[in-house]
Amino acid sequence: MKGPRDVVVLGAGMHPWGKWGRDFVSYGVHAARAALAEADVEATDIGFISGADTMRNGYPGYVSGATFAQALGWTGIPVASSYAACASGATAIDIARDRILAGRCEVALVVGADTTPKGFLAPNAGERPDDPDWLRFRLLGATNPTYFAFHARRRMDLYGASERDFAEVKVKNARHGLHNPNARYRKETSVDEVLASPIVSDPLRLLQICATSDGGAAVVLASREWAERHGKHTEVRVAAVSTVTPTYPTRIIDLPDLATDSAAVVPAPERAFKEAIGDAAYAEAGIGPDDIEVAEVYDLSTALELDWYEQLGFCGTGEAEKLLADGVTTLGGRLPVNPSGGLACFGEAVPAQAIAQVCELTWQLRGTAAGRQVEIDGRPPRAGITANQGLFGHGSSVIVTRDT
Amino acid sequence: MQQQGEGEGARTVRPAIEGWFTSDPEPHLLGQRCADCATVVFPPRAVTCPNPTCVGEDLPVTSLSRTGRVWSYATNHYPPPAPYVAADPFEPITIAAVELQAEAITVLGQVAGPTDDLRVGAEVELEIGTLLTTDTEEHTVWRWRVVPPAGSRMEVSA
Numbered sequence: 234m235k236g237p238r239d240v241v242v243l244g245a246g247m248h249p250w251g252k253w254g255r256d257f258v259s260y261g262v263h264a265a266r267a268a269l270a271e272a273d274v275e276a277t278d279i280g281f282i283s284g285a286d287t288m289r290n291g292y293p294g295y296v297s298g299a300t301f302a303q304a305l306g307w308t309g310i311p312v313a314s315s316y317a318a319c320a321s322g323a324t325a326i327d328i329a330r331d332r333i334l335a336g337r338c339e340v341a342l343v344v345g346a347d348t349t350p351k352g353f354l355a356p357n358a359g360e361r362p363d364d365p366d367w368l369r370f371r372l373l374g375a376t377n378p379t380y381f382a383f384h385a386r387r388r389m390d391l392y393g394a395s396e397r398d399f400a401e402v403k404v405k406n407a408r409h410g411l412h413n414p415n416a417r418y419r420k421e422t423s424v425d426e427v428l429a430s431p432i433v434s435d436p437l438r439l440l441q442i443c444a445t446s447d448g449g450a451a452v453v454l455a456s457r458e459w460a461e462r463h464g465k466h467t468e469v470r471v472a473a474v475s476t477v478t479p480t481y482p483t484r485i486i487d488l489p490d491l492a493t494d495s496a497a498v499v500p501a502p503e504r505a506f507k508e509a510i511g512d513a514a515y516a517e518a519g520i521g522p523d524d525i526e527v528a529e530v531y532d533l534s535t536a537l538e539l540d541w542y543e544q545l546g547f548c549g550t551g552e553a554e555k556l557l558a559d560g561v562t563t564l565g566g567r568l569p570v571n572p573s574g575g576l577a578c579f580g581e582a583v584p585a586q587a588i589a590q591v592c593e594l595t596w597q598l599r600g601t602a603a604g605r606q607v608e609i610d611g612r613p614p615r616a617g618i619t620a621n622q623g624l625f626g627h628g629s630s631v632i633v634t635r636d637t
Numbered sequence: 638m639q640q641q642g643e644g645e646g647a648r649t650v651r652p653a654i655e656g657w658f659t660s661d662p663e664p665h666l667l668g669q670r671c672a673d674c675a676t677v678v679f680p681p682r683a684v685t686c687p688n689p690t691c692v693g694e695d696l697p698v699t700s701l702s703r704t705g706r707v708w709s710y711a712t713n714h715y716p717p718p719a720p721y722v723a724a725d726p727f728e729p730i731t732i733a734a735v736e737l738q739a740e741a742i743t744v745l746g747q748v749a750g751p752t753d754d755l756r757v758g759a760e761v762e763l764e765i766g767t768l769l770t771t772d773t774e775e776h777t778v779w780r781w782r783v784v785p786p787a788g789s790r791m792e793v794s795a
Contacts, residue, residue: 374717382711390757435712496741
């Protein structure tokens, strides 16, 4: 049932992902202006700016809300600046949405952008033996791909997944991203090409691990009553935002930890962390996996996308490879995953990425995702879900629905 | 601290991180056990119990199991960035996530020795070895070594 304080997405905007070598603020402003244009809203209509922080660009990145407010022109409105690793964009959306739900704001702008260095994501310089993120490099050489590879290896040893299965994820996403103007990599690839790329962290090869990119994304959110009163878009509603943390004890080793918690005394929760992320979103939205018609999930590696199919309840444990092989998660199937092309085609721009996931779902639900439109029975999808996960217990899931 | 050898080039041997492992009498990881709820923690740097229903602040050091089962593993073919000190020339390094049964904790560690028998579920045991050397020091770290499967062990007659 529609409510006047429902939060709707008026518009979405992105700066193309790539390696442009420009200031992150310029990407954010570009995305913000594109979102405002699509929303048909003036910058002076905004009552709140929620920024997603970047840790790689010095002080302005730590206060992203204010940085973008100043860049767009100070108007005296309140701002928030969030950092939640790869979930930063979702936390920024969460804060803006809550403000609208509480009636303290009618229109909010959410924006995140980054400029990222080449190569492995490495910790900031200096000796920091108290920092687990420093120690996992120093003591073990445990890079981010190492952790991705653990999950891939388990799929192989437990479920019989093969390198070819993982390569098929890349092939699918490369095909999806081919016509996405914001994607950095727009080139089809074959299983053989993927398997010929060098091994980075066995069993994962270079073309199975996402790159790091510059990029910027923004959404304009509003209350339904404001949007209706001003004749703006109301089709796409934010039905849920989940930003849960793990429950003690964790049993699955995750970035950047050197060890999990212990389940010797306190039993491990029935639903592990990544499952819990989606559970909370479904519960808030009042829907289940069977209602989902499109998804954008965090394919940091190809095998991680397969894990997400199971963690989001699209299929049972060990069945993700079959779901992919049956064409279910490919454009044309009944639940396309990463129609944008995913991280495989974008690379990761940390603070912008979770917002970009919501941009894609907005366009998919509106039927404006030209060249990669999901069609279910000849119409745009009615419900979409995002999923992502970041270091130190961060993760997010956003559900958007089209209330027709 | 030990002095390795004599004369010029003698290096001081010390752990790469203090208090996380011992080799006396055998290699063991060192964790903490909460005096109030008995939950175990590794690495041993908790100042308060991580169990959300416990407010314990007394977490004495405890030795952890020296064997475990492989939860997963990965082999890195590119030198990790600083602060890792990579060998030159670089040789691939394998890292394993190992479940200690009694403590129900999964701990990471590089793998020492052959990896042919490395599988999810393989048995491994802890050893201490050299992580890096400088002109004056040798830093040690814990590693996991695969326990060869029963059939491939040499039988020693009593």
